[in-house]
Amino acid sequence: MKTVDTNSEWAVDASGLVKTFGENRAVDGVNLRVKAGTIYGVLGPNGAGKTTTIRMLATLLKADAGSARIFGYDIAKDPQIVRQLIGVTGQYASVDESLSATENLIIFSRLLGLSRKEARVKAEELLEEFGLTEAAKRPLKHFSGGMRRRLDLAASLIARPPLIFLDEPTTGLDPRTRNQMWDTIRKLVKSGSTVLLTTQYLQEADELADRVAVIDRGRVVAEGTVDELKQSVGSSSLHVSIQNADQIGAAKELVERILNVQAAVSAEGRKITVPLADADAVSDLLLALRKEGIQSAELSIQKPTLDEVFLTITGKGAKKEVES
Amino acid sequence: MNSYLDTHIVDRQLKNKSSFRQALMNSFTMAFRGLLKIKRTPEQLFDVTLQPIIFTLMFTYIFGGAIAGDVKSYLPVIIPGILVQTVISTSVVTGVQLREDMDKGVFDRFKSLPIARIAPLAGALMADTIRYTIATILTFVMGYIMGYHPEGGLSSIIIAGILVVVCAWAVSWIFAFFGVIARTASSVQGISMLVLFPLTFLSNAFVPANTMPNWLQWFVNINPISHLVTAVRDLTNSGTVGVDMTISLIGAAVIVAIFAPITVRAYMRRV
Ligand SMILES: Nc1ncnc2c1ncn2[C@@H]1O[C@H](COP(=O)(O)OP(=O)(O)O)[C@@H](O)[C@H]1O
Ligand SMILES: [Mg+2]
Numbered sequence: 001m002k003t004v005d006t007n008s009e010w011a012v013d014a015s016g017l018v019k020t021f022g023e024n025r026a027v028d029g030v031n032l033r034v035k036a037g038t039i040y041g042v043l044g045p046n047g048a049g050k051t052t053t054i055r056m057l058a059t060l061l062k063a064d065a066g067s068a069r070i071f072g073y074d075i076a077k078d079p080q081i082v083r084q085l086i087g088v089t090g091q092y093a094s095v096d097e098s099l100s101a102t103e104n105l106i107i108f109s110r111l112l113g114l115s116r117k118e119a120r121v122k123a124e125e126l127l128e129e130f131g132l133t134e135a136a137k138r139p140l141k142h143f144s145g146g147m148r149r150r151l152d153l154a155a156s157l158i159a160r161p162p163l164i165f166l167d168e169p170t171t172g173l174d175p176r177t178r179n180q181m182w183d184t185i186r187k188l189v190k191s192g193s194t195v196l197l198t199t200q201y202l203q204e205a206d207e208l209a210d211r212v213a214v215i216d217r218g219r220v221v222a223e224g225t226v227d228e229l230k231q232s233v234g235s236s237s238l239h240v241s242i243q244n245a246d247q248i249g250a251a252k253e254l255v256e257r258i259l260n261v262q263a264a265v266s267a268e269g270r271k272i273t274v275p276l277a278d279a280d281a282v283s284d285l286l287l288a289l290r291k292e293g294i295q296s297a298e299l300s301i302q303k304p305t306l307d308e309v310f311l312t313i314t315g316k317g318a319k320k321e322v323e324s
Numbered sequence: 325m326n327s328y329l330d331t332h333i334v335d336r337q338l339k340n341k342s343s344f345r346q347a348l349m350n351s352f353t354m355a356f357r358g359l360l361k362i363k364r365t366p367e368q369l370f371d372v373t374l375q376p377i378i379f380t381l382m383f384t385y386i387f388g389g390a391i392a393g394d395v396k397s398y399l400p401v402i403i404p405g406i407l408v409q410t411v412i413s414t415s416v417v418t419g420v421q422l423r424e425d426m427d428k429g430v431f432d433r434f435k436s437l438p439i440a441r442i443a444p445l446a447g448a449l450m451a452d453t454i455r456y457t458i459a460t461i462l463t464f465v466m467g468y469i470m471g472y473h474p475e476g477g478l479s480s481i482i483i484a485g486i487l488v489v490v491c492a493w494a495v496s497w498i499f500a501f502f503g504v505i506a507r508t509a510s511s512v513q514g515i516s517m518l519v520l521f522p523l524t525f526l527s528n529a530f531v532p533a534n535t536m537p538n539w540l541q542w543f544v545n546i547n548p549i550s551h552l553v554t555a556v557r558d559l560t561n562s563g564t565v566g567v568d569m570t571i572s573l574i575g576a577a578v579i580v581a582i583f584a585p586i587t588v589r590a591y592m593r594r595v
Contacts, residue, residue, distance in 0.1 A: 060435050073338075081338045083438040094433035096357070098364050107360075110353040111439045113346070139364065155433065 011036040011163045011194035012057060016066030019052050026052045028218035029066065034196055034211075036071070036162070039189055041209030042198040049218040050198035051091050054165050057196070058088045070163060087156030091167040091198075093148040094155070095140060101127060101151050102136045108155050126154040130184075146177035153184065164188060166197040170204060182208060214313055222313045230304050238276040240285075241298040245269050251294050258285050276301060339438075347440035354447020359454060368417075372455055376410045376463035383530055384470060391531060396471055403467040403474075404484070404556035405529030408549060410463055411456045411492045412524060416516040418452045419499030423509045426594070435595055445500065445591050452496060456489040476563035484559040487569065491552050494576035497583035504590045529553050548575035 012034035019027040027049040034040040042050050055061040057068055059079040068075045070082045088094070095104045102123050109119035127133045130150040140148065149169065156164060166185070170178040185208060189195055199205055205212045206226050214222040214229070222229055238259075242251050248269050255263045255272055259281050263274040276282070279301065289296055342350070362369065383402050384395055392398035425431055425444065434444050464472075464481060474481065499516050506512045526540065527549040533541050544550050548571070555568035 055432075058436050060432055078340060080342065080438055081340055083436060084336065084338050086436065088432070088436040090429060090432055092429045094429040094431075094436075096361075096430045097428075098361050099357075100364075103360055107353060107357050108433065108437070110356075111350055111434070111437055111443070113349075 009035060010069070011038075011071055012040070012068065012196060013072075014053075014057060014066065014068035017053060017056055017063050017068060018065035019049075019056060019061065020064055025218050027056070027063075030215065030218070030220055032057075032068075032196075032213060032220070034194060036194050037189065037192065038210040039185065039195045039197065039208050041205035041212040042196065042215055043200070043202065043205045043212050044198070044215035045200060048215045050215060051167055052218075053215070054088070054090075054167050054196070054198060058086055058165050059083060060088070084159070085161055085163055087159070087161040087164045089149075089152045089156045089164070089166050089169060091171070093140075093152045095148070095152055097140050100137050100139055101132050101143075104140070104151065105155060105158065109158050112159050114158075122158060126157065130154045145172050146174070149173065149177075149181065153181075157188075160193075162192065163194045163196070166195060168198055168200065171200065216313070236276050236279075236301050236303050238274050238282065239298070239300045239302065240272045240289075240296055241270055242272070243295040243297045247294045248272070250292065251289065251296075254288055254292060254294070255285060258288055270297075342438070342440040347442060347446075350439045350443035351446035351450060354443045355450035356447075358448055358451025362451070362454065369455070369458065371417075372410075372414050372459045373462060375413070376406060376459060377466050379406045379410065380463065380466045380470065387530065391535075399467060399470060399472040400474060400557065400561045401532070402530065403463065403472050404560060405527075405553050407460060407463045407484075407488055407556060408491075408527075408553050409524045409529050411459045411488050412495055412549065413520055414455055414459050415452065415492045415496035416499050416513065416520060417455065418448060418496040419501070419503030419506075419512045419516055420509050422448050422500055422503035423506055423512045426504075427509070441592055441595050442588065444595075445504075445588070449493065449496060449500060453489055453493055456492045457485070460485045460488055474560040476560045480559045480563040484556045487555060487559070487572065488552070491572055491576045494579045497580055497587055501583050501587040501590065504587055504594060523547060523549050527553060548572060551575065 010033055012032055014030060014032040017027055017030040017032075018025070030049070030053055032040075032042070032053075042053065044050050052061065056063045057070070057075065059075055059082050063076070071085055073081045073085070075082050096107070099107070105123035105126055106119045109122045110116070114122060123136075124133075127136050130153065132147060132151060132154070135143065135147060140151070143151070153166070153169070169185070170181050173181065182204075185195055185197070197204075197208070209226065211223070211225055212229060213220045222232065224232070240251070240255065242248050248265060252263050252265055252272055255274055259274055259276070259278075261274055261277075263272050265272055282299075282301070286296075286299070380403065383406065384398055388395040388398035388402070392401060422445070425448070431444070464485070476484075498519065499512070502512045502515050506515065526543055527547045528544055529549065533544045533550070536544060551568040552572040552575075555566065555572050558564045558566045558568060
């Protein structure tokens with residue numbers, strides 16, 4: 001018998017993970033370190049290698065190279081111990097379609113060593129927690145995507161594993177269901193779990209994750225807190241809208257002179273955008289604009305969005321979250 | 325409100341290996357799952373139910389007169405033949421369903437749980453014996469309705485039924501092997517039929533071997549299915565246990581001895 005110190009620093013410590021499918025290097029040397037008790041986001045477009053990475057960490061797929069430890073236990077040497085420490089909610093629901101929600105949870109509970117009675121109680125508790133009590137007896141064929149996801153997550157939590165993998169937990173969910181899922185994830189972490197989730201949505205990573213790894217074509221192309229990633233792209237930018245389109249040329253000249261950088265004019269010819277290194281320069285600019293009699297309709301300073309981060313790092317855009 | 329999620333994660337005892345007891349318990353749970361699936365999707369029992377009924381009717385009324393003179397005297401020949409044919413071909417389902425199961429998302433969950441690796445395979449093989457039992461009972465009932473009242477009596481019928489179920493279980497290891505190594509469920513079905521047809525039709529199941537050409541008789545006589553059919557006929561029609569029963573059981577043991585290890589090996593490499 002061994003015990004796990006779930007307070008040990010790294011819940012996941014992976015280095016150089018590789019998986020090739022034929023010619024395709026789906027995962028090409030991924031390093032990941034997830035601190036226990038945090039939410040870690042793996043962000044990347046479709047086909048980046050997120051699912052393959054999770055499958056290797058969850059002992060579902062053997063890595064071709066590299067190694068990983070879950071709370072200090074090697075995924076290749078001690079897979080059976082690792083399985084006692086993790087819960088996996090896959091991208092596609094891993095529950096039995098032909099059985100009811102209750103039957104699914106009872107079977108998984110029994111497999112985890114619960115007695116018949118304990119399994120029944122556990123199933124009820126989980127169905128209640130995830131708002132599935134009413135649908136408990138219906139076959140899953142009639143479940144909505146959101147219900148299936150919730151049942152899938154419930155099944156991953158039977159043993160209360162300290163580390164939970166969530167592969168695209170909110171893809172395809174409506175905004176309300178997605179917000180519920182986010183709340184559940186936050187609650188999990190509050191109760192001591194560590195969560196590693198993948199997402200294609202920048203907003204989701206921004207909303208939930210303590211740290212993020214941006215993954216593209218099987219490689220981690222950036223890693224850090226969301227703020228660090230944003231900063232790595234550069235400073236904030238200043239947007240100035242001019243009321244009178246005739247003055248745009250004069251305004252651009254003024255902005256460039258005072259801020260000492262190249263400015264860009266938007267297509268419709270009313271908005272000037274410049275990188276902003278020194279926020280103090282804004283007041284100088286405002287005074288100068290007034291002195292020249294140029295009226296500005298709007299002035300804003302924007303931090304870079306994760307979207308820009310992604311674009312800058314990978315050279316292509318990522319999917320934008322549907323507005324809620 | 326959130327009672328479940330508010331409970332905190334606790335440190336736990338970790339076990340490196342699953343014990344034999346756990347393997348057994350896990351396999352029983354998987355078998356229970358198999359039974360639930362049969363209950364939830366009774367339509368998958370259609371072939372098990374319809375085949376004995378249709379075959380009995382078809383063979384008896386089409387061939388009965390030609391082979392045995394009249395229907396009544398053909399029944400003792402055909403019912404054991406159809407029983408063996410039906411139950412053995414039912415064992416193909418084991419392989420097909422195993423492949424389907426392994427391709428489904430739920431198999432990922434099984435693989436991610438700290439359970440005995442062998443449990444899904446063992447459970448599937450256990451649950452399928454229920455299928456064979458249903459097919460066995462249906463065939464006998466169908467025969468009875470048509471006027472088949474074997475001399476051997478009920479206890480011999482039960483022994484014959486068990487013999488067939490045991491042999492079908494042994495044969496299901498062959499199909500389980502195909503199920504594990506094949507790419508798709510339909511290819512499992514395909515390969516299995518290729519094995520099954522010569523075995524069941526090139527036997528004495530429907531027609532006495534002495535009506536066939538010599539070269540065919542040679543195959544029919546070494547075909548284990550023929551021995552199984554003869555053993556069932558001996559049991560049901562006269563209540564006797566002959567050398568054919570021994571040969572059938574040895575044949576079953578040999579199949580398991582060959583296919584169980586390679587199936588388990590191939591399976592473990594996949595999970
Ligand atoms: N079982 C597989 N066989 C062959 N190729 C695969 C398999 N699984 C994934 N791939 C390929 O590996 C790459 C990464 O896939 P995946 O990990 O699913 O990406 P993501 O989850 O980030 O969308 C893709 O190009 C995909 O086509
Ligand atoms: Mg994926």
